[in-house]
Amino acid sequence: MTGRDSVDPAAAHSHPVAQLDGVTKQYRSGDEVIDALATVDFAVEPGEMVAVIGPSGSGKSTLLNVLGLLDVPTSGTVRLDGDDVTDYDDEKRTMARRRTIGFVFQSFHLVPMLTATENVLVPTMFVRGNQRDRAKDLLRRMGLGDRLEHRPNQLSGGQRQRVAIARALVNEPRLVLADEPTGNLDQDTGRQILEEFERISTEREVGVVAVTHDDLVTEFTDRTVELIDGVVQ
Amino acid sequence: MIPIDPLDVPALRMAWLNLWRNRLRTGLATLGVVIGVVAIAAIGITGTAIQTGATQQLGDLSNTVTVFPGEDNADGRITESTVNAIERAATGATVVPQRSEALTISSRSESRRVTVEATARPVALYSASEGTIPSPMRSGVLLSEQMAMELGVSLGQTVSVDGRSYRVVAILEPSGGFGPGGVSVVLPLDAIDRDGYDQVTVVATDGEDAQRLADVIPAEVNQREEVVDTFTPADIQQSISGFFATLNAALLGVGSISLVVAGVSILNVMLMSVVERRAEIGVFRAVGIRRREVMRMIIAEAALLGVVGGLIGVALSIVIGYMVNAQLLGDPMLVFATRNLQFLGLGFGFAVLASTLSGIYPAWKASTANPVEVLRG
16 A cells, blocks of 8 residues: 555545445334335545434444444445345355454353453464464554453453454454444443544555444544434434 | 353354353353263163173083973983984084982092082083093092082092092182082092992083074973983073163163253243343344354254263263273273263263254244344344
8 A cells, every 4th residue: 555645544545434325224013114224325545434313213234233234224335345246145155254344242152161362362272373363463552452362351441342342453454443443432431432433444455334322432423424214313 | 161162163153152051051051061971871880790790600601501400300310322422413512411419429528419510521610720520530529629628638649438448639710600510529530439320511612502402402302201301501591681681781771861961951941041131133133144144053952962962971970980890890981882982982972962953942942132132122
């Protein structure tokens, strides 16, 4: 990357890391059909950090699921790193997640009996090649160099979320999706975690999408998208 | 904790950790497998030991055929010409005609009325613990240890039978089981002075040959009338073998059922643990672990239960077999006989198979964990 103007990553890449074109997701609830997402257009550029806000039930989570290839839209097109992945089957979507997407969850979801390093390695478990050094390196950069062999119950909330972020980065993703990443953290810790996300997106040219209630998050993002009743405002 | 690099055998490492996480539950499920393996292997080994013990008792005599007067034999004697016919029928085997009669045998101090046996070739039937058995036997007497003790005589001394004196030339080795082993006094043939014989013992090369001769001799010797009939301990031995084979099959059936039950309990345990770990498995799926990789982890877990339970069961069965063989046969190392190793292998193999099969449904169930539910949580 020549990166003459790294503030505008779109100039360096020809296409967004993730893109939704006219995506609709309907849920059937009894006789009613609910539009969780209604003809949503959305894109994340590499190096960009986007916050998705909105009240409960506004479709934020559905948006994240569709972006993360965990759910398929009822209509519309999903692109990941330029590829149309709308019609991928479960196996292909899993492999796409493994290659290009990192997830950070509100309640961290670390495996209790694995050490911090092993937790970071989970996404690479069935991938050939030893990623252990890379995992340790990621943890060190997250400031957890002295916690490599600790188990989740020996770590604070902020430390656990850092482990989770390192896990999201171990496969060198193009897109990191965070679901309420500060939801279980106090204000100061949340701020530190958001700084990590900000650093990741700029340093690694990774697109970050964070779904949140937390106004703090929007302070760190390049852009904020508000969803109400499945419609982008 | 076993230091396995999670990248080397990830499914196995995760399986081990997950089993370790619920130690009590794992232990109980393993116990079921252990009981199943012991039921198969230890019972099989014990059965083999009992059978070997029973066969050993018969072993010495199982190659003999006793020929005795048949139903149509009016005077209850086997004539010289019949003996010749038997010899023709049983080529290659040793034919030993015998007479027996109740006579009084006395030493200087004691006197007993017993059935004595008279034969020219006792060496084919008996072995001596003291002295030597003359062949052919023309003089002297052979006494069982018991009889020598009762009469208070030892090797080289004389006893009298029906007024005639005989020197004790050998003391017989006691032989267990059926047939001629129960004899207490053996005399030369002319000690019982009459025509014909009471029975003829045919010594074949082995049990199979004995069984064949037991059929061939009456067929050859009896023309129209049943002059002779036969009996061979080999028949008994065969029915004992058959009995044990049936018994073993039945016990193995019971053992197999207990392993199936153990499999069901593994199924139950794995289903519970998979349901509990649904969120965790959902995270695995979200971060890019494929369905079949999730299945591999869960099946590895079930198989590991089987392997651990199987190994413990095999170890316990060897200990049990060691003690049983020491008690019954006096040789504990017989537990490692080929047949017993087969039982151990069978128990272990069945344990691993039953456990692995039990893991398939829970594994499939786990692989359907929906990562979306995790994000919603």
